[in-house]
Amino acid sequence: MPLLVQKYGGTSVGDPERIRAVADHVARTRRGGSEVVVVVSAMGRSTDDLLRLASEVSTSQPPRELDMLLTAGERISMALVCMALSGLGVEAVSFTGSQAGIITDSTHTKAKIVEVRGDRLREALGAGKVPVVAGFQGVSTERDVTTLGRGGSDTTAVALAAVLGASACEIYTDVPGVFSADPRVVPEARRIGRLSFEEMLDIAASGGRVLALRSVEFARNHHVPLHVRSSFTWEPGTWVQEEDPSMEQAVVTAVTHDVSEAKVTVARVPDRPGIAARLFRALAEAHVNVDTIVQNTSVEGTTDISFTVPRDDLALSMEVARGLAPELGSGEVTSDSAIAKVSLVGAGMRSNPGVSATMFEVLASEGVNIEMISTSSIRISCVVREDAVERAVRALHEAFDLER
Amino acid sequence: MPLLVQKYGGTSVGDPERIRAVADHVARTRRGGSEVVVVVSAMGRSTDDLLRLASEVSTSQPPRELDMLLTAGERISMALVCMALSGLGVEAVSFTGSQAGIITDSTHTKAKIVEVRGDRLREALGAGKVPVVAGFQGVSTERDVTTLGRGGSDTTAVALAAVLGASACEIYTDVPGVFSADPRVVPEARRIGRLSFEEMLDIAASGGRVLALRSVEFARNHHVPLHVRSSFTWEPGTWVQEEDPSMEQAVVTAVTHDVSEAKVTVARVPDRPGIAARLFRALAEAHVNVDTIVQNTSVEGTTDISFTVPRDDLALSMEVARGLAPELGSGEVTSDSAIAKVSLVGAGMRSNPGVSATMFEVLASEGVNIEMISTSSIRISCVVREDAVERAVRALHEAFDLER
Numbered sequence A, B: 001m002p003l004l005v006q007k008y009g010g011t012s013v014g015d016p017e018r019i020r021a022v023a024d025h026v027a028r029t030r031r032g033g034s035e036v037v038v039v040v041s042a043m044g045r046s047t048d049d050l051l052r053l054a055s056e057v058s059t060s061q062p063p064r065e066l067d068m069l070l071t072a073g074e075r076i077s078m079a080l081v082c083m084a085l086s087g088l089g090v091e092a093v094s095f096t097g098s099q100a101g102i103i104t105d106s107t108h109t110k111a112k113i114v115e116v117r118g119d120r121l122r123e124a125l126g127a128g129k130v131p132v133v134a135g136f137q138g139v140s141t142e143r144d145v146t147t148l149g150r151g152g153s154d155t156t157a158v159a160l161a162a163v164l165g166a167s168a169c170e171i172y173t174d175v176p177g178v179f180s181a182d183p184r185v186v187p188e189a190r191r192i193g194r195l196s197f198e199e200m201l202d203i204a205a206s207g208g209r210v211l212a213l214r215s216v217e218f219a220r221n222h223h224v225p226l227h228v229r230s231s232f233t234w235e236p237g238t239w240v241q242e243e244d245p246s247m248e249q250a251v252v253t254a255v256t257h258d259v260s261e262a263k264v265t266v267a268r269v270p271d272r273p274g275i276a277a278r279l280f281r282a283l284a285e286a287h288v289n290v291d292t293i294v295q296n297t298s299v300e301g302t303t304d305i306s307f308t309v310p311r312d313d314l315a316l317s318m319e320v321a322r323g324l325a326p327e328l329g330s331g332e333v334t335s336d337s338a339i340a341k342v343s344l345v346g347a348g349m350r351s352n353p354g355v356s357a358t359m360f361e362v363l364a365s366e367g368v369n370i371e372m373i374s375t376s377s378i379r380i381s382c383v384v385r386e387d388a389v390e391r392a393v394r395a396l397h398e399a400f401d402l403e404r
Helices: A016-031 A046-057 A063-070 A072-087 A119-126 A152-164 A197-205 A213-221 A275-285 A311-328 A347-351 A355-365 A386-399 B016-031 B046-057 B063-070 B072-087 B119-126 B152-164 B197-205 B213-221 B275-285 B311-328 B347-351 B355-365 B386-399
Strands: A003-008 A035-040 A092-095 A102-104 A113-116 A130-134 A137-140 A145-147 A168-173 A194-196 A226-230 A238-241 A254-258 A261-270 A293-295 A302-310 A333-336 A339-345 A372-376 A379-385 B003-008 B035-040 B092-095 B102-104 B113-116 B130-134 B137-140 B145-147 B168-173 B194-196 B226-230 B238-241 B254-258 B261-270 B293-295 B302-310 B333-336 B339-345 B372-376 B379-385
Touching (some): A003 A016, A003 A152, A016 A035, A016 A072, A016 B046, A035 A072, A035 A119, A046 A063, A046 B016, A063 A072, A063 A145, A063 B072, A063 B092, A072 A092, A072 A130, A072 B046, A072 B063, A072 B072, A092 A119, A119 A130, A119 A152, A130 A152, A137 A152, A152 A168, A152 A213, A194 A197, A197 A238, A197 A254, A197 A339, A213 A226, A261 A275, A261 A311, A261 A339, A275 A302, A275 A311, A302 A311, A311 A333, A339 A355, A339 A386, A379 A386, B003 B016, B003 B152, B016 B035, B035 B072, B035 B119, B035 B152, B046 B072, B063 B072, B063 B145, B072 B092, B072 B130, B092 B119, B113 B152, B119 B130, B130 B152, B152 B168, B152 B213, B197 B213, B197 B238, B197 B254, B197 B339, B213 B226, B254 B386, B261 B275, B261 B339, B275 B302, B275 B311, B293 B372, B302 B311, B311 B333, B339 B386, B355 B386, B379 B386
Parallel strands (some): A003 A035, A003 A168, A092 A130, A102 A137, A194 A238, B003 B035, B003 B168, B035 B130, B102 B137, B168 B226
Antiparallel strands (some): A102 A113, A137 A145, A226 A238, A254 A339, A261 A333, A293 A302, A339 A379, A372 A379, B102 B113, B137 B145, B226 B238, B261 B302, B261 B333, B339 B379, B372 B379
16 A cells, blocks of 8 residues: 655644644545555644743743753644544554654754654554654654754654655645745746756745755655645645656746845955855854855955855854954955845756846846846856845746746 | 652643742752752643643544643643743753653553653752653553543652652642631631641542642652642641651541532342442442442341442443443432532541541531431541532531631
8 A cells, every 4th residue: 555644734733623624634545545644743823832931931941941842732733633533533643753763863953863763653554543743853862852943844754754665745734835936926926736856955945935945855865755735725736756857847947035034245355265164164163054155256365255144143143254354354244134035946947058147137127136146057046135026036937937 | 968859730830920930949949958850730721721622623532642632731831940940040851751751551541650760860860950840641661651640740749759769749739738628618727737648648538629649649658748838928838748656636637528529329229248349340340439338227128329429420320320220130220419528537536436426416506417427537528418518617617626
């Protein structure tokens, strides 16, 4: 019998009615002839509620205790999903991350999976039961409760699909799939039926919010086909899987944008070997997730280095860069939060070198100034003013004819 | 350094402010020169909230999943208590029942502790940290999450105090201790400074709500002194410990009452050996907790058997008794929910045989009719009409001079 891992996000289990709808869909999937392993997130806004409670109690929140607190959320949703399944006559058994054998390192609040022991899940499947697993959580090699950080439940689902040899991992969410642009910005945006892992990675990295980067990487590395779809319509959504070399690729698949970053510029950096390495090593050690980096050819022995970071990390990044300035012999360190990034993603770009030129022309004709550019083999990203980004997205979506 | 186990009930950790007050008290206790292990219940009404959520999801609530659901509650409160302690500069570590080594049998929703492995707690204490343990929960020998049923957090605290060799187990609650009668019924009721385990057992068994019977039994069997006190006033409360044979005992220590039971009467039971055994074995197998049993001398070869059961178990008890009636050859089975039990408890009763006579006289002078009587060596209980019970309690409290 084929095995499906079905992951349900917070909105999909947001209230008793939604939970019953999820149970109903799981029961149907089983009647359709598949074994099912369910992975659930915490209900709706319950994680936010717990965080607010914690901040009312204390400003001191040791990461180990934060993990203990937050893992209460999935415990509730998975028990409720099991009860709903039981009400439909489907025997279900809930498993915490620890019980499901999700072993992680000890980096609380953003632990990495080091091993998945699926024996209790296999046992439950063998007994004809539906295992319902808490997403987002694991147990460390020190026997402490850990959480996997952002997108953690998707990662749990993909890891279980890989270990259990599932035919696919279905990611149920509140949108019908991955779109050619954010439908709130481009009403004509269409659902993409199929994407390669590489395209999905670049979409996730450049602002697409549907899947977390990390879970897509995991799926690609373990060859787990993903199916992103809606738990509200239950319609087929977007498949993310290995590239099919026999098919011609669309040149551009999606326009993405991201307004969550800020830009830091370190002026007049001496053009000597090792300077950039020193700066970005220090940022990495401070756990700042640096995205785009741009360094120009030097003029008169110095250059300006600009990079983007999540706005939440801006203060920390400034502190690190300013602290290093004397050692580096660099000039002023400035920041700019009013930026945004707009990107084109498409596997067909590899064999179509004119895409970037077209992109720059479209932005120019809209009067959108480009502040930074970075490219990968299947993506082009431009940093622009934040207040221009939606105009840029709409113009690019239309210019590359993505609504058909 | 002496070790104290401090257990905080739901109202004691009911909101962020209460949680900070608890942390403050724990920190003071440490500064006072004691090691502390904290045991917490779920916050305030959170267990009720979870149960309501479950009933909105499904009428089918497998006990294993109910346990998984309810144990989310302590997870939240213990993480928050650790954060509050951390905010005061006290290093604290939370432990689930499983992590604390509370091993139980597999009877979900009312598991029994079969073993306590305190090694992680000892390790934390050795490292100068305060272990904060989830009350009410454990892990079964089948590796499933279990709960200990009513009074479970008290039982957790007493079990840990026994295993860790604590000098006492402090039970913090929202009342200042054990009273000579329910202060809502008898405003003159006074706090009792000291009780023997036996007296506390009889008080708990006859309606005193402050401590669950089971945790008192556990404390007596393991010689753990209990100190029941308020987390609102932090004043000394009621000590419950071994009887001190050198002291003269009060004849009557407390008047208790209980309105949570109902009476079942099986009429015209044939007076043959084995009949009562058959009836009460069947009730035990249905997990009905039978309290008082009264059987009168038979008249003309038959007798009436009456017994009291928790009102929640009344329907089940009636079903069992009626189902057995043909086999037993008994007559009608009737029930009465409008009853209440009033009891006198006191270790000094053993050497004061006149107490029951006085009790019956006091009730008679108040016009309170006695429907059933049962006695132990240190307790006398009378079943009366529910609407007469508060009058009975006040009259007895005054007659036995308990307000001094």
